[in-house]
Amino acid sequence: MTVTLDAAANAAANAAVNAPASAPANAPVIAAAAAPAASAEPTLVIDGAVKRYPNGAVAVRGVTIEVGQGELVVFVGPSGCGKSTLLRMVAGLEDITEGEIRIAGRRVNEVEPAERDIAMVFQNYALYPHMTVRQNLAYGLKNRGTDKAEIARKVAEAAAMLQIEDFLDRKPSQLSGGQRQRVAMGRCIVRDPSLFLFDEPLSNLDARLRTQMRLEIRKLQRRLKVSAIYVTHDQVEAMTLADRIVVLNGGQVEQVGAPSEVYARPASTFVAAFIGAPAMNLIPAELAGGALRIGAEAVPFAAPPAGMAPGFVTLGLRPEKARVVPQAERAGGLPFTLDAVEELGASRLLHGRAAGADVVTAADAALPIPQGPLALHADPADLHFFDAVTGTRL
Amino acid sequence: MTALADPLAPAPAAPAAARPVNRARRRAQILHHIVLIFGVLLMCGPMVVTFMSSTWDPVVIHSEGLQLGYGGKFLETYETVLLKGGGFTGEITGTLMLWNSVLLGLGFAIGKIVISMLAAYAIVYFRFPFASLAFWVIFATLLLPLEVRILPSYEVVQRLGMLNSWSGLILPLIASATATFFFRQFFRSIPDELLEAARIDGAGPFRFFVDILAPLSKTMMAAIFIIMFVVGWNQYLWPALMTTDESMFTIVRGIRQILQVWIGANIPDYNQALALAILAMAPPALVVLVFQRMFIKGLVETEK
Structure with a gap:
């Protein structure tokens, strides 16, 4: 296993070296806009975000969080605590009732998901079942009008990084859970986003594979130096993956801090009972x-x-x-x-x-x-x- | 298939105790096959009789009734039916009528699929006021079959000056509550995450429909195509009212027409009428045979 992981890591390192060359071609407008503020402005700022549904139910009650450059922040909490809703608000899949969300210094409240410079891994992967792995990876780039040679290059690069080259011409239904998971991550990588969003990506895998993929996600995110939000209800995942943990309860932030800090000094009985097994x-x-x-x-x-x-x-x-x-x-x-x-x-x-x-x-x-x-x-x-x-x- | 064949295969190595079980199973299978064969005879019998009789001379049919054996006049009869002009004007041939039926069936089926897919897409994926009301209104039209509203429909087509035209024949029929319902149910079973992934991938409503929804609906489309093609092919009352021009006659209408018109001084051309009936039945049966695998897939399989 170490061998495979190292190979993946090397590939990732190579990709990281290549990345600066490809970045300007990919998102020149955003890069230019963000450049002056890049060092000062965190990748993501959630400022007093509130989600209220038309029926009056409130899922998120005024959350303020910042995600720094290259940081992996885990939203953790029991089901119904608003963590997924918050993530979907960042992705643009849910409207923001109040407050503001800024990605790379740009207000994105009214911006379409595709224009937010994010990529998302869904719980059930949401791969397009009728497309091959290659087409799945390429679809987002194709819609953006990226030229064919560039698409082929990026797909090959991501496939090498995730070791899915052998499956490129298969359909998702012919892949195992772990392989689908990789494809879902590949779909994110090819887009070179400034923020990865993971919505309980490992919950459909068996325990052994989950531990392994957890490590791979961590390594990959470190190599790519892309900021990420990771939503989970599993406190072990939260502890092992996070640079910082955000514990949510009833749509509010209970505590934000490094895993060791949250473990050592829980801010409330809720956090105390939730973190640690x-x-x-x-x-x-x-x-x-x-x-x-x-x-x-x-x-x-x-x-x-x-x-x-x-x-x-x-x-x-x-x-x-x-x-x-x-x-x-x-x-x-x-x-x-x-x-x-x-x-x-x-x-x-x-x-x-x-x-x-x-x-x-x-x-x-x-x-x-x-x-x-x-x-x-x-x-x-x-x-x-x-x-x-x-x-x-x- | 192997699973079915295995119990039938003799198992010499099997212990003696297993024998009675095998025998019981075998007896049950024989019974099953008897029932099935009976069903097949029931379904195919009339068609065999029709086909066989159509190869006889009308005189024989008239005097001796329907025939079970081959009469030897297959080529002559079918050539006459397909190629000889008939009808009031003497210009309509079987081939032309077949072609007209194909046009009606295709237009009917494709039109219904296109319209109902778009309707279902709007109902499932777009939030607009009274969406569910709109759906139930569409659904309620199932309570008003064509026969009930045939007079107002005729009036509308007539006022629009579309009598005796293909558009008048096809367009008023392509709204389909059944197909809309099927597609609605199918679209609702597609996970929301696919739409969300597509949105993040930059696919707008049109792209999502063309690139993702339509390919995923392929088997569903095939299933509905078969049903609707056969329904369209079998239309009788509607074309009879909408078209009086003989060059637009469909084969289902033609059967009756031929029997009526070709009654000469002596004996009706039973053989030709029967041959036309066979010709009218064959294409829908072929469509079902060819598409049956997709048909079943569309109804039972979920490729998501």
């Missing part, structure tokens, strides 16, 4: 006078984080940061009753209850499963505190 334990608790009251238990808690007033909070603890130890070994902690054990190979998950709350912890599979009366321990530094009512981070 297994999900963070969220336990209702009360901060009072140097102690943390959890259910009927009180844990001495010497140093509450600065600026935190006594009162009800939601306590967050990552399963991998929690430790379950026999009470005999270590004093303190919360009494923990073990209900079930899930083996994951490298690690195992211990499901149980502590102080009236369901708690999951992850432990190294090499360690024996603790026996006897157990207690839950955690480093105070690993605890997250959220407002009990609003769910925002304290």
